[in-house]
Amino acid sequence: xxxxxxxIVAFHNVWHGPGVVLTLIGWAQLLKGVGRFVxxxxxxxxxxxxxxxxxxxxxxGGVIALALSGFxxxxxxxx
Numbered sequence: 273x274x275x276x277x278x279x280i281v282a283f284h285n286v287w288h289g290p291g292v293v294l295t296l297i298g299w300a301q302l303l304k305g306v307g308r309f310v311x312x313x314x315x316x317x318x319x320x321x322x323x324x325x326x327x328x329x330x331x332x333g334g335v336i337a338l339a340l341s342g343f344x345x346x347x348x349x350x351x
Contacts, residue, residue: 293343
């Protein structure tokens with residue numbers, strides 16, 4: 273997360289229009305990576321909460337990520 277977030281922040285610093293979505297994703301990844309680097313015990317506590325009964329959360333996150341990816345590709349290739 274720290275690597276991808278820093279690449280997005282470094283090369284895609286757009287703060288207007290629909291392109292701001294990718295910039296916000298980059299900043300969120302960067303902050304999440306720094307948080308996990310600075311406070312690993314907090315990240316481990318969050319990961320301990322994941323049990324097979326709550327696996328639907330991974331599927332829900334995947335659907336959201338897929339929709340967001342489709343939106344970003346649409347922005348990239350629209351005429």
